[in-house]
Every structure is written in structure tokens, then in C-alpha cells.
Amino acid sequence: MASVLRDPPPCHASRCVRRGRFPNPARRSGGYRVGKLQTSPYPPDPTLCNVTEFDRRVSWSAPNGEEKTLATRGREEGPVSQPRSGPTVALRCFGADLRRRREAAGMTLQSVAEKIKKDRVTPARWENAETVPNPRMVGVLLDLYETPADERAEVLRALAEAKKPGWWHPWREVAEVGVIDLESAATSIRSYAPGVLPDLLQTTEYAEALMSLRNPYEDPAVRRLRLELLEARKEHTIGDGNGRDRAGLWVLLEEATLRRRVGGAGVMARQLDYLESRIADVRSSVAIQVIPPRVPHPLAISLCGHLEILRFKEFGMGERLIQIGLHPSMTLITDDSDAVENYRMAVDVTSGFAPPRFTPLPLTSKDFG
Structure with a gap:
């Protein structure tokens, strides 16, 4: 049986073992290895270990000696249960x-x-x-x-x-529950995307290429779950673009966002075609405005980063501001009225420097060959 290292590195998982949050591995035969440093007779809890890269950080040996990860466990035994990241x-x-x-x-x-x-x-x-x-x-x-x-x-x-569990329950292993639940219940979403396209406007190919850039070592099975969740998320939030839209989505983009290549030329060409189809559909509740690069729009919006402002029909549900970070743990959600108002004013003012909705994109799929 593997034994706990006497001088483990100062990681969160090792602190959990020292504080007794994982059972004593000496009490049973066999054990689970957390980060290939610690042992425990039970599969590790990702909520205690702060695990996001399931396949690399958490693994254990099955009774037959096979090396397993949380990702393989999810495929074989169903999704790994995690607590809500926020109330619904x-x-x-x-x-x-x-x-x-x-x-x-x-x-x-x-x-x-x-x-x-x-x-x-x-x-x-x-x-x-x-x-x-x-x-x-x-x-x-x-x-x-x-x-x-x-x-x-x-x-x-x-x-x-x-x-009741949310519609995302089958994908709870990889879901940002707080963001997804709020988006699904919103009647209006206003988004500013200065770096890459917002999730709700990404094609599957674009999203997969972006995931590969953010985490090239992610287990392919986990990535497939994320892509499945993205498609379901778009369907539940903004609809299918065929007159069955749900929330109104107004996106303010920097032109540089469209020119920034994510994936190959074919990926970008099909992504632009998808955006054009949304713009051309007068029945769609998706509005896209692109800020030209030479327009001297206010500096304030450039300091915001990727954000969403959500409005709800439910009585007592004030507007929410979501600041989206590179990693889910860096995403911030607030209902502070002053913060929401400041960001909404910045978006309102900046949108006046961009062409109105239904204006064709400044570049087409042909620009990517």
C-alpha cells in the first residue's frame, strides 16, 4: 500500500489530508493518490482539492490495478457530483x-x-x-x-x-452553475467581449479550439462534456435562431476580436458565417455591434474586460453583473446596483460609437481564405 509522504508539498490536497478531511489511509488496504503525492482509501473529492484539471491532478488505482481519473470515473459511473457554485x-x-x-x-x-x-x-x-x-x-x-x-x-x-436540479445537471461535473443558471433565467443579456467571442456566440469548432488554447492537457472526454454543455447552454439561453429565441442577447465586440484567429482559417470562416446568419435573421433576438478600430470610444469600456449584464423578469431579482475571467474561479458575479449601473453606462456610451445592429460584419469568411 502506498503511504502518505512525510513532508508533502504545501498544496491544498495535502493540507486536507493533514487536517483529517481525507480518511486515514493506514486504516484500509489500497488507497487513492491525490496529485500522485497523497493517499486516501476513498476517491478524492474535487471540491476539497480545488481540482479543475481532473485528468492530470487527481488519479487513483482501482482494485484491479488500473489507473483511473475523475474523468474516467465520470464516464463509467456518471458525472461527479459537485456543490452549487451559487444559489439558483x-x-x-x-x-x-x-x-x-x-x-x-x-x-x-x-x-x-x-x-x-x-x-x-x-x-x-x-x-x-x-x-x-x-x-x-x-x-x-x-x-x-x-x-x-x-x-x-x-x-x-x-x-x-x-x-429541483437545473437542466445542466447531467453536466454538473464541468458546469459553472452560477453563471449558467443566471443566464438561463435572464430575459436580457448585454455582453462586451474585447478578447474572444462570448460563449453564447461560439460555434463548436471555435469553442473547441479555444479550449485547446486554454488547457491543452485537458482530458478529451472532459472537453467533450464541455462542448455538449455549451450547445445545450446556447439552446436554453438564446434559442436556435429559427424564431424560437429565449433571452435577448446584445453583444458589443471589438473588431480585433473578429480578426483574432482562434483555430484554423476554416474555423474562423465558419464562425463568421454563423455570426452573419444571426445578424441577417430579423426574427432573432441576438444583436451584434462591432466597434471599428479607429473610433475613439471611451477608455472606460476598455478597462472592463469580458462582462455580461443580466436582467430578469422575476420580482425581486435585480440586475446581475458577471465579469468573466480566464478560469472559472476568477469569474465574479455581483448584484451591487452601483457596480451594475457603472458598467451599464459604459456599455451604453460605447455602443453609440458602433454601427447599429443588422450592419454586416466588417470582414467576411473570405478574409480567412
């Missing part, structure tokens, strides 16, 4: 509804906690969509708030909806 829109709306009912009843969080014999933080977590109460406890809260009988059934239906 349905859960946020449910929590906001509980807060409105409590305030309408004239009760504080402390008084509610005393009535239900819980700590004050418990009802606060329910209202902030950090945890989900069970139906029995929701019934107790509705009694405290003197909720009419005809409304109780609707609240319980909203609770059941908030507990």
Missing part, C-alpha cells in the same frame, strides 16, 4: 418571497428564530438562498406570517421548484 434563481426568488412575507408580518429575524427555536442565522440563510428549508418548516413560517390558505399552496410549489 428559483431559490433566490423563494428566499426573497420569505423575506417579504416576514417583513409584511412585522417580524424580525431574531423574533422568527425565537419562535421556531433556531439560531438567528438559520432564517437568514433561508432568505439569502444559502440553504433550503424543508416543507414542514416552511409551513411553520407561513403560520407565523399568517399567510392566506390560497397562497400557501403556491409557496410550497415554489419551494418544490427551487429544490
Whole structure:
């Protein structure tokens, strides 16, 4: 049996072992190797190890001696379960509804906690969509708030909806749940893309070439999952472009983004053809504006980086600002009204320097040979 190294490097996985978050490997025969440095009798939990490159960082030996990774485990045993990266829109709306009912009843969080014999933080977590109460406890809260009988059934239906897994559940192993859930529930998405095309406008070939640049060592099986998720994400968010669009997508692009080659000439040519088809379709809710390179548009937008501003129809769901980083862990989501307003103003002003929607792209597929 492999043994734990006495002086492991200061990585997150090794700290987990030293702090007892992984079971003691000496208690069982066989073990799992985390980063090829640590052992544990159980498959490693990627949420504890902060693992993103499943195939390279986490591997273990199966009982038959075969070397396995989280990616192969996902293909053989189903996707690896991970916690939410943020509450769903349905859960946020449910929590906001509980807060409105409590305030309408004239009760504080402390008084509610005393009535239900819980700590004050418990009802606060329910209202902030950090945890989900069970139906029995929701019934107790509705009694405290003197909720009419005809409304109780609707609240319980909203609770059941908030507990349902999202459509992305089959791909939860590779999904950025917070971003995907917000996009799927949005009625309007405004995007500024200064570097590469936004995910929702990428063809499969373009997306695959971009993934290869970002992580050339990624397991092909994991990459296929990401590509499948991208196609499903586009379908659920902006529709198929045949008059069945869902959210309105308004994208502001720098011309340099279109000229920046991702993949081969054929990949870029087909990507431009796809964008042109979206622009030419008057039924589509996708709007694309391209900022010419010589236009002296405000510097402020250039400091933003890739961003999205999302608007929702649900009552109590304010606009969200998403700043997209190179790695999912660097993506930031905020509902701060001042931040959202500043970024929206920067996008509004800059869009005035670009030709209107339906304007043909400044280059075509022929420019890539």
C-alpha cells in the first residue's frame, strides 16, 4: 500500500489530508493518490482539492490495478457530483418571497428564530438562498406570517421548484452553475467581449479550439462534456435562431476580436458565417455591434474586460453583473446596483460609437481564405 509522504508539498490536497478531511489511509488496504503525492482509501473529492484539471491532478488505482481519473470515473459511473457554485434563481426568488412575507408580518429575524427555536442565522440563510428549508418548516413560517390558505399552496410549489436540479445537471461535473443558471433565467443579456467571442456566440469548432488554447492537457472526454454543455447552454439561453429565441442577447465586440484567429482559417470562416446568419435573421433576438478600430470610444469600456449584464423578469431579482475571467474561479458575479449601473453606462456610451445592429460584419469568411 502506498503511504502518505512525510513532508508533502504545501498544496491544498495535502493540507486536507493533514487536517483529517481525507480518511486515514493506514486504516484500509489500497488507497487513492491525490496529485500522485497523497493517499486516501476513498476517491478524492474535487471540491476539497480545488481540482479543475481532473485528468492530470487527481488519479487513483482501482482494485484491479488500473489507473483511473475523475474523468474516467465520470464516464463509467456518471458525472461527479459537485456543490452549487451559487444559489439558483428559483431559490433566490423563494428566499426573497420569505423575506417579504416576514417583513409584511412585522417580524424580525431574531423574533422568527425565537419562535421556531433556531439560531438567528438559520432564517437568514433561508432568505439569502444559502440553504433550503424543508416543507414542514416552511409551513411553520407561513403560520407565523399568517399567510392566506390560497397562497400557501403556491409557496410550497415554489419551494418544490427551487429544490429541483437545473437542466445542466447531467453536466454538473464541468458546469459553472452560477453563471449558467443566471443566464438561463435572464430575459436580457448585454455582453462586451474585447478578447474572444462570448460563449453564447461560439460555434463548436471555435469553442473547441479555444479550449485547446486554454488547457491543452485537458482530458478529451472532459472537453467533450464541455462542448455538449455549451450547445445545450446556447439552446436554453438564446434559442436556435429559427424564431424560437429565449433571452435577448446584445453583444458589443471589438473588431480585433473578429480578426483574432482562434483555430484554423476554416474555423474562423465558419464562425463568421454563423455570426452573419444571426445578424441577417430579423426574427432573432441576438444583436451584434462591432466597434471599428479607429473610433475613439471611451477608455472606460476598455478597462472592463469580458462582462455580461443580466436582467430578469422575476420580482425581486435585480440586475446581475458577471465579469468573466480566464478560469472559472476568477469569474465574479455581483448584484451591487452601483457596480451594475457603472458598467451599464459604459456599455451604453460605447455602443453609440458602433454601427447599429443588422450592419454586416466588417470582414467576411473570405478574409480567412
